[in-house]
Amino acid sequence: MTTALIEAAKIEAAKRRWTRRRNLAIRIASISVLLIGWEVAGFFTPRIFLAPFHASIFALVQLTLDGTLLKAAFNSMKVLVAGLAFSLLIGVVIGLLLGRYRRFDWAAAPYVNGLYATPTIALLPIVSLWFGLYTAPKIAIVVLLAVFPIIKNIYAGVVTLGQELMEPAVSMGASELQISHKVVAPAIIPFLMAGLRLAVGRGIVGLVVGEFFTAQTGLGGLLVRYASDFKTAEMFVPIATLAVIGYGLTSLVIFLERWIAPWKESERDLGV
Numbered sequence: 001m002t003t004a005l006i007e008a009a010k011i012e013a014a015k016r017r018w019t020r021r022r023n024l025a026i027r028i029a030s031i032s033v034l035l036i037g038w039e040v041a042g043f044f045t046p047r048i049f050l051a052p053f054h055a056s057i058f059a060l061v062q063l064t065l066d067g068t069l070l071k072a073a074f075n076s077m078k079v080l081v082a083g084l085a086f087s088l089l090i091g092v093v094i095g096l097l098l099g100r101y102r103r104f105d106w107a108a109a110p111y112v113n114g115l116y117a118t119p120t121i122a123l124l125p126i127v128s129l130w131f132g133l134y135t136a137p138k139i140a141i142v143v144l145l146a147v148f149p150i151i152k153n154i155y156a157g158v159v160t161l162g163q164e165l166m167e168p169a170v171s172m173g174a175s176e177l178q179i180s181h182k183v184v185a186p187a188i189i190p191f192l193m194a195g196l197r198l199a200v201g202r203g204i205v206g207l208v209v210g211e212f213f214t215a216q217t218g219l220g221g222l223l224v225r226y227a228s229d230f231k232t233a234e235m236f237v238p239i240a241t242l243a244v245i246g247y248g249l250t251s252l253v254i255f256l257e258r259w260i261a262p263w264k265e266s267e268r269d270l271g272v
Helices: 002-043 055-063 069-101 102-117 120-131 135-171 175-212 216-226 232-260 262-269
Strands: none
Touching: 002 055, 055 069, 055 232, 069 102, 069 135, 069 175, 069 216, 069 232, 102 135, 120 135, 120 175, 135 175, 135 262, 175 216, 216 232
């Protein structure tokens, strides 16, 4: 019996390794097709509209060596990380309050839903008026875009708990703090991570919007500068850098979710 279980485990592990290798091969093939198509299209398109892939690689090397790209990326990362940190703090608190307390939900939900539905660009003038034109308004714009997915997902997680998990804890005399720590917090982790993944993408959008319309610094500032000069080879460098940052942060969130809530990965493998 033990030998059969060991063999089954080995077969399952081999299947998982093969699946990972297959998925990696598919991803590499997809990226290769994109880059080859970009290179070919660049030769048949006027340089003012699209530069070949190799030209953007040369621009990437040049901007990296002279420090322009690293300085811009550092400035953008400061804003993005600060904005996401504030979004996480605000989103978790408001989401928990909305989900746990009905009266707070009734009082605050109109403001949350109203701001969520309001185009962020419509708030730029007042954000600039309140926070100025440098770092603070960019962080505020990132928060305005990134906080709502966290609020919505935390709220959904708390509501999904329902009374099935709450009632046993209450019947055993658990305090509000114990319920929040022992019951609510572990259950909402997957919802928090899902909201954070969405927040990363929306936060990068907010970062670029802020750098477009306030002080033009960071990667967004580089993008505006090169677009204004019709330097398409250089223009793709900050675009690709933003994509890499977004992919990297999203992968980091997924890794943290697997580390903090490994049971969710097991549920996915089982098709739950």
